[in-house]
Ligand code: FES
């Protein structure tokens with residue numbers, strides 16, 4: 001049975017007509033043509049599909065769209081604007097500082113996991129701007145990189161944390 005849902009995705013109101021149990025990931029990819037979230041395992045095991053819902057990371061592959069009606073969904077594409085809002089910057093940066101740090105550290109290999117890595121790390125730094133290495137490792141646990149770039153991911157999150165601390169208006 002198809003139903004109509006109003007979603008707020010990356011700050012924009014969106015109306016979609018889908019079955020209530022349709023995974024949020026399918027709606028983002030197929031109805032809204034967003035390419036940040038990725039389909040990996042489809043079982044909430046890898047994190048490649050992650051998005052923020054009211055600032056909290058969720059696995060979009062197993063989240064029914066009906067669960068997020070009326071909530072604020074942020075995908076990788078919306079992170080720079082969310083960051084500008086959080087820091088009260090006059091303009092969103094071209095890249096979220098985490099994305100820039102991942103580039104600067106040359107962390108991505110195939111890049112498939114980096115949607116989820118960026119979303120999960122953005123959740124962390126919004127809650128805890130200066131995490132310890134142990135806190136980063138603990139928070140990122142459960143996000144899988146099949147290319148094994150974990151040491152570079154860790155360094156990039158630390159770099160972004162330092163840069164973001166200086167981005168105060
Ligand atoms: S695709 Fe959602 S956790 Fe793997």
Ligand code: FES
Nearest residue numbers: 109111145146147
């Ligand atoms: S860079 Fe390939 S899965 Fe992480």
